[in-house]
Amino acid sequence: MSAPNTPFATLTGVRHPLIQAPMAGGATTPELVAAVCNAGALGSFAAATLSPAAMREGVARVRALTDRPFNVNLFILENPDPSDEEVARAQARLDPLRAELGLPPGSRPARFCEDNRAQIETLLELAPPLVSFTFGLLDATTVARFHAAGCRVIGTATTVAEALAWQAVGADLICAQGSEAGGHRGTFLGDPQQSCLGLLALLPQVVAAVNIPVIAAGGIMDGRGIAAALLLGAQAAQLGTAFLCCPESGIPSIWKEAILAARDDSTRLTRAFSGRLARGIANDFMRRLAAAEDEVPAYPVQNALTGDIRQAAVRQGRSEYLSLWAGQAAGMARTLPAGELVRTLMEEMAACRP
Template sequence: MTTSASRVTDALGITHPIIQAPMAGGTTTPALVAAVAEAGGLGSIGAGYLSPAAVTEAIAETRARTARPFAVNLFIPQPFTADATRIDRANGHLDAFRAELGLSRPDTPARYAPDFEDQFEAVIEAGVPVFSFTFGALDAARIQRLQAAGTCVVGTATTVVEARHLETIGVDMIVAQGAEAGGHRGTFLGDAADGLIGTMALVPQVVDAVSIPVIASGGIMDGRGMAAARMLGAEAVQMGSAFLACDESGAKPAHKQAVLAASDTPTAITRAFSGKPARGLRNRFIDTLGPFEHELPDYPVQNAWTKDIRATAGARDRPEFMSLWAGQAAGMARAEGAGALVARLADDLEAHWTRR
């Protein structure tokens, strides 16, 4: 195994075994995705929150910037209940934040999440090179439909059991998401706490359990982490926090500043913002709602009801109310262009690999 060539790079048509994580919510702009692709990595559009029309637009804008392969990621919908009692209880807490921001409680959302069926059809119609998914398992029929159109399909696993399931339903590759990873957890079989396995412990167990390529994710920020993941059998790495502070990232300025100022201990896994466990930098919102997390509605209900607070906080540079998603090694991020980051990572990997 060399530092760059692997089944992942060969299948995806990329130069470096580096995948920019599909961070939803506006972070993965077409400019970021294209810059990563042009530098020889795989850029990913985080399309989980986008309307079908916006999915189509994001793909078109990315294609206008690059002819190289890139990925589109969607969230697999899970059953949920919009329990009125839990919603009212949650809004009782959220109204205090709204008052501080000068907001009134919004009307009940018309829908709590975009229509997955229509999102998926937009992806199919666009004919993207790579499709990845998280929060669940795509059904085998849709996987086969994508593959028949020439699309590589990548699933997300946080345990060996999930990885085996994904291989059984026919995915081409698996992202092994370690507990250190920032943003939402991808656990879909068993309790969320069961999926909190460290990257360096998870990757070799998944590699041993499946025959398809494994991509390591979580806490990897430089060539040292990349080389370690490769030694454990991963054939590429997926990195999110490393790209958060890039020039082309759509993360809010306050989010970028918080990431660049982070240390090794400031993150927490919380349900406060979305109703689904996610790792982010601790702030007043997380600390205030922490004792009441068990009362909050599930995803995507809580996510919809906190949208007004998060959007206003982002526009006003109020990080204490923002979902500052980041991994445990976020403080190693740098402010630079995405292309320069990919080049630096590739060189760093090569340097550490030759010294092993």
């Protein structure tokens, strides 16, 4: 079922009120993005952890696989410069885990993240039909530059204040992220712990506060959830975890297995892996660092420091050391090909309508 006359459809050129969420770290392969787009929804390519060269390569691959509109996502970050002492303390907490994986003690990385300004300039050069941003707020001048390049801008908000801030700088759409969502919280104003509103509470308040289209995100796994989001005033729903077990997804098999085995109480919010609040399936790593969560360096520093541990976990098939990002309804995931999943979701949504 499509909604061709909504502002969302007009702004995006997309037939279905459905977005596949951008999920950094390799989950959203060009093949996944294109399959979603070719089925009439909006696929999103996550570029937040990519170099400009890798961004160009990934976007070129998406364009080779689809002629439909697609989205590219970036984080908004400052380049960090933690002290050697802070890095050493953080590594000392992680070294016992490294030893269990047969890794050497950690040292200071050459860098902690890609240069965000260079990523933004590359995205302006690539000019995909839609661009979305998480973890922060662009200034109005940069939003205007994206508009001049022909891009529609989506800003992620976890509170009404954040939604209003994005509207004020000229965003075209707001993605309202409920606390049920898997992966990193997008909070950039105030205390992240105090910004954990569930989607059912957040969505109608954001819809009432802004005059641009709102996208609902967080814990939606089937067509019933999409229909409910539209009933609450969203013009589209963004699903992430629902697409992680598709064959086109780039996550390792141990992560997919954990999602499919998840229960309703399997996930929790943690700072342990990355230094930023994120929802994932609880495991040994989370539990062992729980007491030190308030002491770990902020994102992206902790994320960089745990990178070797997470990579070794994948190589060795040890999910207890891997960040298993997933939303609260992860156990509802299906192993359908992405295009078939889009069609199934739309059929389920249509069945909910009178």
